[in-house]
Amino acid sequence: xxTAADSEQLTATFAEAIRxxxxxxxxxxxxxxxxxxxxAVGFPFGITRGLAERFGKHRVRDTPISEAATMGCGTGAxxxxxxxxxxxxFGGFVMLGLDQLVNNAAKLRYMSGGQLRIPLVVRLGQGPLxxxxxxxxxxxxxxxxxxxxxxxxxxxxxxxAYDLMxxxxxxxxxxxxAEDLRLYRAKGPLRRHEAEITLGARIAxxxxxxxxxxxxHAVTDALQAAxxxxxxxxxxxxxxxxxxxxxxxxxxxNSVRRTGRxxxxxxxxxxxxxxxxxxxxxxxxxxxxxxxxxxxLGARHAPAxxxxxLERRLFPSSDSILTAVRELVQWGA
Amino acid sequence: xxxxSHPLLDDRKLDFQLYRQMSRIRAFEEAAYRAYEAGEFSGTxxxxxxxxxxxxxxxxALEPGDLVYSHHRGHGHALAKGVDPAKMxxxxxxxxxxxxxxxxxxxxxxxxxxxxxxSMAVVGGGIPMAVGTALAVHQRGDEAVVVVFFxxxxxxxxxxxxxxxxxAIWGLPxxxxxxxxxxxxxxxxxxxTGGLGLVERARAFGLRAEAVDGQDVIAMRASVxxxxxxxxxxxxxxxEAMTYRLVGHSRGDPAHGIxxxxxxxxxxxxxxxLAVFAAATDLTDEERATIEAEERLRIDQAxxxxxxxxxxxxxxxxxxVWGA
Numbered sequence: 001x002x003t004a005a006d007s008e009q010l011t012a013t014f015a016e017a018i019r020x021x022x023x024x025x026x027x028x029x030x031x032x033x034x035x036x037x038x039x040a041v042g043f044p045f046g047i048t049r050g051l052a053e054r055f056g057k058h059r060v061r062d063t064p065i066s067e068a069a070t071m072g073c074g075t076g077a078x079x080x081x082x083x084x085x086x087x088x089x090f091g092g093f094v095m096l097g098l099d100q101l102v103n104n105a106a107k108l109r110y111m112s113g114g115q116l117r118i119p120l121v122v123r124l125g126q127g128p129l130x131x132x133x134x135x136x137x138x139x140x141x142x143x144x145x146x147x148x149x150x151x152x153x154x155x156x157x158x159x160x161a162y163d164l165m166x167x168x169x170x171x172x173x174x175x176x177x178a179e180d181l182r183l184y185r186a187k188g189p190l191r192r193h194e195a196e197i198t199l200g201a202r203i204a205x206x207x208x209x210x211x212x213x214x215x216x217h218a219v220t221d222a223l224q225a226a227x228x229x230x231x232x233x234x235x236x237x238x239x240x241x242x243x244x245x246x247x248x249x250x251x252x253x254n255s256v257r258r259t260g261r262x263x264x265x266x267x268x269x270x271x272x273x274x275x276x277x278x279x280x281x282x283x284x285x286x287x288x289x290x291x292x293x294x295x296x297l298g299a300r301h302a303p304a305x306x307x308x309x310l311e312r313r314l315f316p317s318s319d320s321i322l323t324a325v326r327e328l329v330q331w332g333a
Numbered sequence: 334x335x336x337x338s339h340p341l342l343d344d345r346k347l348d349f350q351l352y353r354q355m356s357r358i359r360a361f362e363e364a365a366y367r368a369y370e371a372g373e374f375s376g377t378x379x380x381x382x383x384x385x386x387x388x389x390x391x392x393x394a395l396e397p398g399d400l401v402y403s404h405h406r407g408h409g410h411a412l413a414k415g416v417d418p419a420k421m422x423x424x425x426x427x428x429x430x431x432x433x434x435x436x437x438x439x440x441x442x443x444x445x446x447x448x449x450x451x452s453m454a455v456v457g458g459g460i461p462m463a464v465g466t467a468l469a470v471h472q473r474g475d476e477a478v479v480v481v482f483f484x485x486x487x488x489x490x491x492x493x494x495x496x497x498x499x500x501a502i503w504g505l506p507x508x509x510x511x512x513x514x515x516x517x518x519x520x521x522x523x524x525x526t527g528g529l530g531l532v533e534r535a536r537a538f539g540l541r542a543e544a545v546d547g548q549d550v551i552a553m554r555a556s557v558x559x560x561x562x563x564x565x566x567x568x569x570x571x572x573e574a575m576t577y578r579l580v581g582h583s584r585g586d587p588a589h590g591i592x593x594x595x596x597x598x599x600x601x602x603x604x605x606x607l608a609v610f611a612a613a614t615d616l617t618d619e620e621r622a623t624i625e626a627e628e629r630l631r632i633d634q635a636x637x638x639x640x641x642x643x644x645x646x647x648x649x650x651x652x653x654v655w656g657a
Contacts, residue, residue: 064499069464072492073499076466076468077472100462104453104462109653110654112451114434115444116445116451173655
């Protein structure tokens, strides 16, 4: 369906794009409702601001601080055909609701032999926001990609956030929407369209010398690194995955076979982290055509520190991507 | 829908139904246990022998459109809600024509067609789902009550209290039913539960709550009948059924000898719910024997069905995971 508003291109922040997606989905589908702490006023990031006024507090439901019951409630409501969006503003708090998400939401379709479907969307704000300390600066996408029965979206810009949220709210099975807290204020073009969105990676910047396999905030970092590398004659391809489950294995293979070099970036630790899966896929897909060993960047193996200078050293950055790509290109020379 | 008249003992037709349902559960679990011991299927099973009056009493007080959640010891709840014993037995055997296509098993019995929404095997895990389902019912303006069964092992799970609170603040049609059989495997409810116990805890959340003799199907039915219409109108409630399992927790433990004495089990055997009911009604010995024989036959047929039912295709491994 196309309306006049669809063709209008706006500039919006990542946070506003998510709000627009929720608003447009709620207007189009009465079964969508939002559950979470402070959602009626839209605290702390403003994502749900204004939705309660427009759609009523019965559809934008504040919950007590009861993450397990809230996640289970979303699951049990989804099972009867509602489309709950459960908000977990700081993603680490999802740990209190993980039994419900992992043991019930993700498994019930399978355990019921297909009788039940759980059209639940879980919004997790994850990653370091800058000095919020160890318990508010966690990264969950790797754990959750490890759970069969969940899809995990990792948008990198406002349009992608809008599109993937609209996509998620059309699925019949649970979708985790991992929003990097650092992106909320990032601005970009946005069309509030209702086009058919499909999952799959996109080439955010083409290049011939190496592929950065990235998602979420790391797309911004990789694009910055690519600009700097281009000054030095190195053309970095930036492959934005958009989701880590399902994983677009074919797109990884196509890009890495072409460039012959891969750097895999993920904000969880290297040990057991998602960059290991990406590296294994890149190696499998491009075996024999690699010009250098596949490289990985992840978090150092420590909790997130409060001190911001230390925090910046914990996670991958445009600088660490730039350095790693230069080493890749020089490998064996 | 008017509530059934009391005293229920006047209603012989109902007596037959209640006795038949309890007999069916007993026959099913005895047959399943024998088949399991004979190595006919794998995994484990948790029998509710001795607790049949809870399942039957509660579900008999509901409307057909009401919805039920259960737990790992859920055969009785499923049968009482109307799940076909043959489909259920085939599920225990892991067969393609089982209620969950052989992919759920005894601990994940689910049959949406009769409003049996599922058995969660993590203790307490189904409780918040019942609240969510009741929210969906409420949001749509439907009339159904959502019942969630859980054992005394769940009394000290935090999510129970989060869920009671949510049901209370939102005024949702949830009936919480605790089957307190005294033991979470080997740990007694008495040891594990501080303060005034579950009924008082529920009242503290604003729920109507009472303890009921779980060996007495008529008392169970009467309690739920008296509460259910208020629940339907958005006043959540709790029933704590005081009951006993006459068998071990699962295959791994005997009925007595490790954490329970023979004397204790023998004493509860005198309060076997089928015997309690027989003493309270005027069903004749012959009538009861006929019902029992018919139900044993039904379960034998279910066993035969399960034995002959096809195994899932290998491709079933990867169906119904996510998408499409």
